[in-house]
Amino acid sequence: MSVEPAVATDRGADRPPVGWAEARARVYAAGRADAVAPVDVPLVEADGLTLAEPLTTLTDLPAFPTSSVDGWAVRGDGPWRVVGRVLAGGTPPPLTEDGTTVEIATGAMLPAGANEVLRIEESTRTADGRVAGTPRTGPEWRAPGEEAYAGEELLPAGSPVGPGVVGLAASCGYDRLRVHPAPRAAVLVFGDELLTAGPPEAGRVRDSLGPAVPAWLRRYGATVAPAAVIGPVADTLPAHVAALRQALAGVDLICTTGGTMHGPVDHLHPALAELGAEYVVNTVAVRPGFPMLLARVTGPDGRKRYVAGLPGNPQSAVVALVSLVAPLLAGLQGRPMPLLPYVTLAEPIAGRGDYTHLALVRIDPVLGTATPVRHVGSAMLRGLAQADGFAVIEPGGNGEAGTRVPVVPLPLLSGVRS
Incomplete structure (x- = not known):
């Protein structure tokens, strides 16, 4: 979606708020356009990140025929003469004579020439040491390519990486994965009236968003260092500008709390103007939480950073998080737009x-x-x-x-x- 951004000097007072569905689409498109650059990481570091390219198999899965049971790999009709033993991790010689067998372990490579596998629990030994029994109908081994063929796409780009994906990648032969790293986020708490410890008193309320917003951000895939939670920031324009400028230098997203309206101590809009920001969304037609916003700032390095203005009321702030921040972070991670059940x-x-x-x-x-x-x-x-x-x-x-x-x-x- 291509949207003409509004400069931050336009506070939106003369514009109707953006529809909620349109706002979600706008911020997702913005994040997708500025997705965090891919990196290669070891498998053990990929959990929770996002595939930057499709996951394809480097070989057939399995790469060779493997026994699915403990038993006997046999050739021809029985009883069979035992000529060896095959364990997982070895390459067995072929069975070249009818009436011969090798003991085989689960996961071991099936020797060439074997036509059936007899389960160990369904076998007996004859007086002369041969193996007797009736193999089950159907193969008791996994054929090459049974799970996937070499070059087959298993997962598309944009898929979240979890333990299952890590294990699958390892089974395909990967040592590293190309992923979008987690966006880095910071939280700026605005409001001189806020307490950061103890119960509310003497007209001052306890800050609930400073401790809570980082937890929401982490659940949407961002990283937030303890030192990246700053505030309360003094209720002055210079303090707001300085805090925003400092935080923007090291993150992809800042979430601010409070100051999204136009009261005497609401300095977010003027601060964004000082930074040369442009609005992606400025107010949304949603209740609660309509005075939310998302602005974009271009850094000296040319990279786009984002500022999400969350209203100061706690539930309104969470509405802004699920409405604007969650789709933005999905886009920044190269993930699909979150679907709503x-x-x-x-x-x-x-x-x-x-x-x-x-x-x-x-x-x-x-x-x-x-x-x-x-x-x-x-x-x-x-x-x-x-x-x-x-x-x-x-x-x-x-x-x-x-x-x-x-x-x-x-x-x-x-x-x-x-």
């Missing part, structure tokens, strides 16, 4: 007029139903801590009970990178 509403959920409503729900995985949770004010976190995702109520609609709607799942523990 559908659920059936167990109870009605009101719409929000011309805005998309993201409503926190619990999901019954057996019934495939979603039930709204309580305590869902934009400043509340209790409902969020109990929810499985956000049901998407389209603009102009109401979520009647029994309606099928998309849902944005909240990430669990999978994909976490330190």
